[in-house]
Amino acid sequence: MLTPMELTGSLGIVGYGLGAIGPGIGVGLIFASVIQGTARQPEARGAMMGTAWIGFAVTEALAIIGIALAFVFSGQ
Amino acid sequence: MGWLTPLETGGFQAPGVDSFDFPPPFPGVPWLDKYMIQAIVSVFLVAGFWLIMARKNKMVPTKGQFVGETAYFFVRNSIARDMLGHDFKRYLPLLIALFSFILVNNLYGVFPLTLLPTFSHVGWAYGLAALVWVIYNAAGIIRHGPGGYLKRTCLPSGVPWYMWWLIIPLEFISNIIVRPITLSLRLFANMFAGHLLVLVFVIGGEYLLFESEPIVNKVAGAVALVFSMAIFGLEIFVQCLQAFIFTVLTAQYISSAIAEEH
Numbered sequence: 001m002l003t004p005m006e007l008t009g010s011l012g013i014v015g016y017g018l019g020a021i022g023p024g025i026g027v028g029l030i031f032a033s034v035i036q037g038t039a040r041q042p043e044a045r046g047a048m049m050g051t052a053w054i055g056f057a058v059t060e061a062l063a064i065i066g067i068a069l070a071f072v073f074s075g076q
Numbered sequence: 077m078g079w080l081t082p083l084e085t086g087g088f089q090a091p092g093v094d095s096f097d098f099p100p101p102f103p104g105v106p107w108l109d110k111y112m113i114q115a116i117v118s119v120f121l122v123a124g125f126w127l128i129m130a131r132k133n134k135m136v137p138t139k140g141q142f143v144g145e146t147a148y149f150f151v152r153n154s155i156a157r158d159m160l161g162h163d164f165k166r167y168l169p170l171l172i173a174l175f176s177f178i179l180v181n182n183l184y185g186v187f188p189l190t191l192l193p194t195f196s197h198v199g200w201a202y203g204l205a206a207l208v209w210v211i212y213n214a215a216g217i218i219r220h221g222p223g224g225y226l227k228r229t230c231l232p233s234g235v236p237w238y239m240w241w242l243i244i245p246l247e248f249i250s251n252i253i254v255r256p257i258t259l260s261l262r263l264f265a266n267m268f269a270g271h272l273l274v275l276v277f278v279i280g281g282e283y284l285l286f287e288s289e290p291i292v293n294k295v296a297g298a299v300a301l302v303f304s305m306a307i308f309g310l311e312i313f314v315q316c317l318q319a320f321i322f323t324v325l326t327a328q329y330i331s332s333a334i335a336e337e338h
Contacts, residue, residue, distance in 0.1 A: 071093060
């Protein structure tokens with residue numbers, strides 16, 4: 001039977017792509033809020049950035065766990 | 077690792093996990109691999125930098141002293157003092173050592189003679205996170221005693237008693253178990269993914285430019301090679317950011333462990 005397109009590889013990569021959507025939205029929301037806050041009150045920027053980096057790191061951890069798991073499950 | 081192989085040539089090997097395997101340069105000592113050599117050199121670099129900077133301090137700083145003071149004040153003011161409050165001085169040496177050690181080891185990823193971030197090997201990140209785990213737990217236990225620290229860590233104040241069965245395991249898992257894992261994986265995976273990205277651009281661009289026939293591929297390869305310089309710029313940003321974030325999170329974990337009210 002003739003297949004129109006054959007793809008080989010690991011579904012883990014597709015899973016990681018799907019898994020990166022959530023952290024992507026989360027990181028976007030964090031920095032959108034920082035930009036808004038800076039526009040409303042420019043002198044509070046330093047305090048906001050400190051919190052924002054921690055929030056960024058915590059949100060980004062999801063994507064990071066995703067890429068680690070994509071490599072873990074890529075062999076199966 | 078075969079999904080990027082072009083059908084007509086079959087010669088391209090996509091970079092993958094095995095791009096991070098380096099045979100030890102000296103056959104007799106298997107533990108002395110490239111990562112270990114880089115880390116040992118970085119210890120001397122960091123120690124030398126701070127020793128030279130601290131040697132002759134004058135009232136009117138010279139240019140060199142200005143550089144050292146700026147680096148010192150950055151960690152002291154925007155990391156240690158913001159996060160830890162009034163007793164930041166006890167943990168300042170740890171934070172400065174962590175920040176400069178991670179920064180040097182990350183910047184190895186763009187330094188032409190090494191081109192490999194040390195923390196792209198997960199064991200190094202595990203070791204560093206284990207050190208931080210021991211330190212923030214020990215700081216909390218010394219401050220509050222074992223029982224008091226465990227109670228403060230696992231039970232935020234103000235939780236009604238009928239929610240304890242849910243909150244206590246959740247807080248224990250998140251504060252004691254997940255923290256060191258995310259701390260190490262964040263550093264490792266950023267360095268790993270960044271190095272992999274550079275490899276894809278450079279190796280793929282080189283393959284397209286020199287080893288494939290169609291003119292479109294050659295143009296794409298040249299563009300990829302030029303664009304890899306921008307990727308290196310992005311990498312420098314990510315490497316500095318990860319060194320900063322690792323230090324900030326360490327300070328935050330210590331501050332939440334020694335805080336009076338959780």
